[in-house]
Amino acid sequence: MRKILKGRWIIFSVWLIATIVLTAIQPDVNAILRERGQQGTSSKSPSVVADKMLKKIDAGKGTNNLIVFYDKNKISKAEMEKIGDCLDKIRESKSELGISNVIDPIHTPEAKSSLLSKDGTTLMVSFKLDKKGKEIDDIQKQFDARLKHSPVDYYLSGEDFINNDYLKASQAGVERSAALTVIFILVVLVIVFRSVVTPLVSLAAVAFSYLCSMGIAAQLIDKAGFPVTSLTQMLLVLILFGIGTDYNILLFNRFREELSHGHPIDEAIVRTYRTAGKTIAYSIVTVFIAFLALIFSESPIYRSGVVVVIGVTILLLEILTLTPFIMKVLGTKLFWPSKNASGHKPNRYWGKASFIAVKHPIITVTLILLIIAPALIFHQEKLNFDTVGELGNKYPSSKAINLVAEHFGKGQSMPAEVVIENGKAMDNNASMAVIDNITQRLKKIDGVGKVSSVTRPEGKKMEDFYIDKQMITVTDGLSQTQDGVDQINAGLKTAQEKLGSADFSKVNDMVDGTAKLENGMAALTTGLEKIQNGIGNGSDQPETLANGIATIEKNLSQMSSGVSTLSANYGKMQAGYAEMGKNYQQAAQALLGVKSAIAQMQTLVTALGQSTPSVQSDRNYLALKQMTNQLSSSLKQITPEGINTLNSNYDKTTAGFKTANDNLSKMAGGLSQMADGLKKTESGLGQASDGIGKIVTNMNDVTKGLGQMKSGQQQLASGLSGFKQFGDKLSDVNRGLKQISDGLGKTNDYLAQLKTEKTFHIPKEALADKDFKKAMDTYMSDDRKVTKLTVVLSNDPYSNQSLDTIDKINKTVVTGLKGTVLSKADSGTAGTSATTNDMNHILSRDLAKSTVIVTISVLLVLLLVIRSFWPPVFITASLVGAYYTAMFVINSIFLGMLGYEGISSFVPFFSFIIIVSLGVDYSIFLMMRYKEYPQLDPREAIILASRHTGGVIISAVVILGGTFATLMPSGMLLLAELAIAVITGLVVLCFILLPFFLPGMIALPEALEKIFSDKKKENLELEKESSKR
DSSP states (O other): OOOHHHTTTHHHHHHHHHHHHHHHHHOOOOHHHHHOOOOOTTSSSHHHHHHHTTTTTTOOOSSEEEEEETTOOOHHHHHHEEEEEEEEHHHHTHHTTTTTEEETTTOOOGGGHHHHHHTEEEEEEEEOOOOTOOHHHHHHHHHHHHHHOOOOOEEEHHHHHHHHHHHHHHHHHHHHHHHHHHHHHHEEEEEEEOHHHHHHHHHHHHHHHHHHHHHHHHHHHHHHHHOOOOOHHHHHHHHHHHHHHHHHHHHHHHHHHHHHOOOOOOHHHHHHHIIIHHHHHHHHHHHHHHHHHHGGGGSSSHHHHGGHHHHHHHHHHHHHHHHHHHHHHHHHGGGGTTTOOOOOOOOOHHHHHHHHHSSSHHHHHHHHHHHHHHHHTTTOOOOOOHHHHHHHHHSSHHHHHHHHHTTTTTTTTOOOEEEEOOOOOOOOHHHHHHHHEEEEHHEEEEEEEEEBTBBBBBBOOOOOGGGHHHHHHHHHHHHHHHHHHHHHHHHHHHHHHHHHHSSSGGGHHHHHHHHHHHHHHHHHHHHHHHHHHHHHOOOOHHHHHHHHHHHHHHHHHHHHHHHHHHHHHHHHHHHHHHHHHHHHHHHHHHHHHHHHHHHHHHHHHHHHHHHHHGGGGHHHHHHHHHHHHHHHHHHHOHHHHHHHHHHHHHHHHHHHHHHHHHHHHHHHHHHHHHHHHHHHHHOGGGGGGHHHHHHHHHHHHHHHHHHHHHHHHHHHHHHHHHHHHHHHHEEEEEHHHHHHHHHHHHHHHHHHHGOOOOOBOOOOHHTOOHHHHHHHHHHHHHSSEEEEEEEEEOHHHHHHHHHHHHHHHHHHHHHHTTTTTTTOOOOEEEEEHHHHHHHHHHHHHHHHHHHHHHHHHHHHHHHHHHHHHHHHHHHHHHHHHHHHHHHHHHHIIIIIEEEEEEETHHHHHHHHHHHHHHHHHHHHHHHHTTOOOSSSSSHHHHHHHHHHHHHHHHHHHHEEEEEHHHTGSSSSSHHHHHHHHHHHHHHHHHIOOOIHHHHHHHHHHEEEHHHHHHHHHHHHHHHHHHHOO
């Protein structure tokens, strides 16, 4: 210390130069923060991983933001047109503004339901913003220039604009608090030291350490990527000015005390640092360790608190070098104009409190435990991450979000995005079925309002993509098919009966008979020609001729009758054959239809098994699959080619019937004319020659017709031989049709059960549909390996209910992927609620971890300083008790009385660190004084130490508490809650735990020992008295 005093001017010069240089070259921390943003999660957090996957779908660069237009009286058509004009200017300047993916209800009508509120008062425009290094305030001005002619109010909001407004609010709060802190400390120091110089010198010394610390921290933030948040500067201001002033009070008070003992200035400084200086060094080490523990935190926000380590290190250097310089240079003038050089007087409150605690330790400790116990028992950790709620309606970004929440629903403005990434493309039915199943599961979660995905782009089921809907068509078709099969069966039975009743065995005889008839007609024609010739030669046997003619006429009559009978039989055969043909053709076409329907059924049944693996073990499903396979196999031989062969035979037979009938008609006509000719011959042989000539001519025609008729009969016989085989097989076909009908009935009964089965199945043709492709482009990456599901929450995205919902969403997605074709896919949830949920988990883990680390560290330091076991344990218990009491108080105020859902997320953590790290200072102040009385009884020593340090500790608590109290008018809920928590903890520590609990615990072992020893004496006396009797 004496060397430091000798080189004091050099030391001062170094401090001055370092402060000026570091301040001059200090980067703008707020600008860095605005550029980087405030990260509350680590790079490995699920929401961060999900956000990276999401960027593979959403190619637009930047962050999601909004323009919100609002007219409380409803946006009119004219206003809508003007808003459209403003948006045209925005779209024209997309490159200059750095925006992309602009979606509004005017240029994108299909999004109208999502972007225009039902009451017509609020219109949203979503876009992505790439700042490109520009300040948000400058971007805001660019937007304002293009929206200045908007007919309604408008607000810019979203991640970038909310963060910018929050930083503004935080910065304004810190600046306001810093000014109040300086003023407050000046006032308190003037009152404590009754001096004008002491406060100014103390603040100047702390200012040196703050400026140097901030300069170094800013360089680390800028060059080394050191974490930074809106709390960085605030923490440094509060801690350095708070504890720096406390340490100065202790040092200056001890310095004044040493001067009052008549010591020279140099000696007084040396003695001051030998006692109070050592206490301060231990205290700073404790604060150093407490804040250094933040380096183990997951949250970048908590790790940013490590900047305090830099601050307290610089503060320690300042106290060891610059403060001695001030003491040496100013000497007694340091306390001008005060004449009192005796230091703090003994504190009566601490003296009496410690006396009572030592005298009645059991009662004192018991009462304090009863007071603090409820704080431990009823402690609840409900955190609030609502940045927008903290801003209220005072900023445009928060105003916009509140309008959206009011007119669209709280979850609409900040939906969650579930992301699934697979190693293979997911544009197939099996993957789509899994995605749709997860969509349905998410929809059922309490707290989820709407879920949109590639299979439900509008948040509603596409009914045509579900088995139940498809089964309605299938079962209806199967019912009709079954009816058709039954009709076919009946028709084929009729055809079989008619084919069976038709005597096709005589057809060959008919062919032979027709041939004989043809020969007879030829002979008859020859005979008639001879008769004609004979008449022509003047034959002298007219009677003989007449008798011959009569005989011929008689034969012609018989032939005519035979031909008529033959014609009639042909007619009947043709009619029966036509009816048979009609039935057989219906049967053939129906069989082809049944075969096609069963093939479709096979495809559908296979798809059902693939999309719903659980059904593959179902007995009904297996029976259905077996039946369709059997039906398909039984109809395998029914082919269009076979039907064509039958049709060819049928056509030939039909042609034969037609030829036969035509020729029979000609024969009937010819025979009739022959009869007429013979009658004329019989009447007058004179005219016989002419009549016979006509007969001969007609007979030739008949003979020719008989030849053609025979040919037709031969075709008929050939065709009917094929139909005989067809008829033989109709019986087998009918039996098969009966089985098909029964199988279709059973199939229909089973499929009817599936009408309630909401199993997803998308046909291949739907995947190629251009409208569905739009959905895939929106909800899937270009390679189809990544897909997203947009989840609109029912509650406020920052609420605890929404955070619980996010946990349920993550579990549901993992469960939904397990055991499916996407079982190896990665998944996660992005969005405000997901990020907040991750922060909640991280901060809770950090709080639990840091609590253990800091508590153990403080205990170890106290063990090292006090060199005793139980007092450090008691002090540590006091610090933890003060923290939980502070949490109980702010929970009661903000949750119980004011109705908030939770306290600001950073309050518990930083309250614990500040209460413990600063509270241990006061404990060390007390215990270091306690150690100065080794010759006294511990109970007397703690009372004396309490009297002498009580005033200093109270002054320090008042200054530190007042420093945090300056956060109250900052306008930030976070800062107000932190102030109340720290003040409460310090007050409980200063006025209850340290003056009552710690002395009581020190005196408790002896008091308990006395009670037990007294009880033992009583028992011995009773035994003696009883033995005398």
